[in-house]
Amino acid sequence: MPRQVDHKARRDQIAEALLDIVASQGLEAISVRAVAAQAGVSAGRIQHYFANKDELLAYAIEYQDWLVQQRWNEQTWPEGEPTPREALRWVLLETIPRDDRRRREWLVGVAYLIRMLANPKLRALYVDGLPRLYQLLADLVRMAQEAGDIAPDRDPDMEAELLFGLADSQGPPVVLGLRTPEQATAAIDYYLDRLFQ
Amino acid sequence: MPRQVDHKARRDQIAEALLDIVASQGLEAISVRAVAAQAGVSAGRIQHYFANKDELLAYAIEYQDWLVQQRWNEQTWPEGEPTPREALRWVLLETIPRDDRRRREWLVGVAYLIRMLANPKLRALYVDGLPRLYQLLADLVRMAQEAGDIAPDRDPDMEAELLFGLADSQGPPVVLGLRTPEQATAAIDYYLDRLFQ
The missing domain is CATH 1.10.10.60 (Homeodomain-like)
Incomplete structure (x- = not known):
């Protein structure tokens, strides 16, 4: 054969x-x-x-998306299901270029951005993914509110924006070596501490 | 002659x-x-x-930096000095790719990033500017706290991170047309409303 x-x-x-x-x-x-x-x-x-x-x-870039998806699918939680806070933290830390693998993903995303604007097929990857990510974060905030872990007067969509922005803006200082991945993680934990009651 | x-x-x-x-x-x-x-x-x-x-x-890229600096220098305030909140809002909205000029600046910044990592002279432009921007935002938060406009228990450096992250993360959805500059501005105003008392 x-x-x-x-x-x-x-x-x-x-x-x-x-x-x-x-x-x-x-x-x-x-x-x-x-x-x-x-x-x-x-x-x-x-x-x-x-x-x-x-x-x-x-x-x-589709291969890279597939690699990221594999990692999300393979993530397991020792306690079974994660709490909304654990899930939020995990998603946010995934976006930080904190090791060689995630650093490459982050830099590739930056490198492709201008080409994506002019190329409908590439653009769709970004245009589909970003609102889904905001939606996921907002849903996790809502779940935490339902569990009584986040105050009910917080706006879930606004909190999703703040959380994503905080995580996303860690990228440049981390890749430039101005900030360690540990410091970026600490900034996210600090805000999660303030958000969760 | x-x-x-x-x-x-x-x-x-x-x-x-x-x-x-x-x-x-x-x-x-x-x-x-x-x-x-x-x-x-x-x-x-x-x-x-x-x-x-x-x-x-x-x-x-130095010429672009000079153009931005000119705009900052030429900004005038009808009432003389801006309040800390007006100054914060102005600085944050400057980072949003909300017109042709700022869209070009934003995309050029993205395009240069990978080259900056390997080129010490280009890298210095970014490495010097980013901490200065965080510092400026934190100083404005402190001034607002001294004036009694922001609660004293807010951490100015953390608030600077949240504000910058919120503004910075508006860039991709705005250049991709997923969000209008007006929606990006509204997100910033929403958070400023919550921060200021």
Whole structure:
């Protein structure tokens, strides 16, 4: 029986190389030759799988989204279900570039932003994801209010904005080394302490 | 008397062209040829003023910083001095990409970020500016506390983080058209209403 080629694994290997280059040097460093060198494959291999640079870029960001989704799906809680506060904290800390993996995700998100504006397919990834994230945070605040853990006069949508903004604005100082991931985490915990009663 | 060439004006014209391209297509679209075409000058003119692409990129971001600084310097207040709340609101709204000028500034900041990480001269622009902005916001919160307009038990540094995060996180939804500048402004006013007593 002939050996089956795992096409997804080969595409993912190329996407991995592309994401490494984008996070360290930006989209301007992307060429078939550069990605081939980083992945340790021939340029022909890349051209076999991707008709052009746009296809390669779209695959890579969808692959990254899939990696993030896998991590969310695989997250387990020792006590069974997390409390709303535990879930909120987990979601917020996921957005902080606190290790190599999340740092790469964060920088790739930044690098793709301008291209997303002009490219409807890429834009949809961002446009779909952001309101869903706000919605999730607001729902968790509501659940905590129903459990009596957050005061009922807090506006859940406004709290979702504040929480997301606080977490999101940790990114630049953390990637620039102005602030440690521990300090970013402490800022989030400080606000959660104030929000929860 | 021979006509004096205004070298700063010529450099600024080139920087303007570069910033327009970066904001719409990202750093990857930058070449001497592309900037020359956008500026309506010869490639030779650009090479006369800038030895290489790095010099051109550094000049353009410093020029943008200078434009922002000019706007801050020229801001006047009909009543003389602004109240701490007016000053806070003004600073926060400056960061929102709410018109063509501020949208370009915002997108250029995003586009330069990865390059800044690896380039000490560019990095210094960001590394110097960010803590100064947090400091300014915290000082304004303190002034409002001294005037009795914000409760004394609020932590000024934490409030500065929340305010900056809230303003900063308006950027992506506004540039993507998910939210209008008016909605972003309303989110900031909502929180200022809650912070001020």
